[in-house]
Amino acid sequence: MKNTNRNKQQLPASQREALLNTLKARFEKNMHRHKGLDWANVQAKLEDNPGKLWSLNEMEDTGGEPDVVGYDKKTGGFIFYDCSAETPKGRRNLCYDREALESRKEHKPEDSAIDMAAAMGIALLTEAQYRELQQLGNFDTKTSSWVQTPAAIRKLGGALFCDRRYDHVFLYHNGASSYYAARGFRGALSI
Structure with missing residues (x-):
């Protein structure tokens, strides 16, 4: 169900x-993801931060299944990552960033990963965060996820993505303007 309050950044009481x-x-x-943490503390922090709760709702609405990971x-702050088994369905078919989107002459995707994440109030996972997530389970065994790309690589036209194959986590590169049905992005949010 899509959030009709996308730009208001406040959820109605029933949706909250x-x-x-x-x-x-x-x-x-999924207590193994956040050993030693208490839901009451997480909920209190969420209730004090309606804008962040709105961002979590955006993560949920796009299929991310956000959960506390630290x-x-x-x-x-409590740290949330997208914990869906595969890269979130509502965030696929995206090139890496605005520059990559604007560089495409034809067959442009609807959006870029960086722009969509910013609109949601979240950040793409870094490579290190992606590897931390993979310690909590097997994610992206059929899909892949864009990760934050160093400026030096991006300046040369590239972008980085990760996935899990053969019981190992791999980091790859691709042209930043590329996009695929099985590639999206995972987000991080600290509250």
Whole structure:
């Protein structure tokens, strides 16, 4: 179900409650992702940050299945990653960034990964974050996900993506303007 409040960044009470219930159920089902963390603390932080809750709803609406994967002691924030088995369905067929999108002469995708993430209020996973996620399960065994690309690589026209094949996590490169039905992006959000 698409969020009709995309630009308001505030969820109606009923939608907020439904999202909190979904996140709580996922949190309790996957305790191995966040050992030692308590849902009551996560929920309190979410309720104090309606804009971040809106971003989590965007992650959920696009198929990301966000879940808590850590706690940052320095900031006191809970870290959420997209934990869907495959790259989120609502975030596929995207080139890497705006420059790549504008460089395409024909067959342009609807959006870019960087622009979509920014509109959602999240960031693409870094390679390190992607590898951390893969320690929690087997993700992207049939799909792949764009990851943050160093400026030096991007300047030369490339972009990076990762996936899991043969029980190993691989990092690859491609032209930033490329896009595929099985490639999207995973996001990170700290609350």
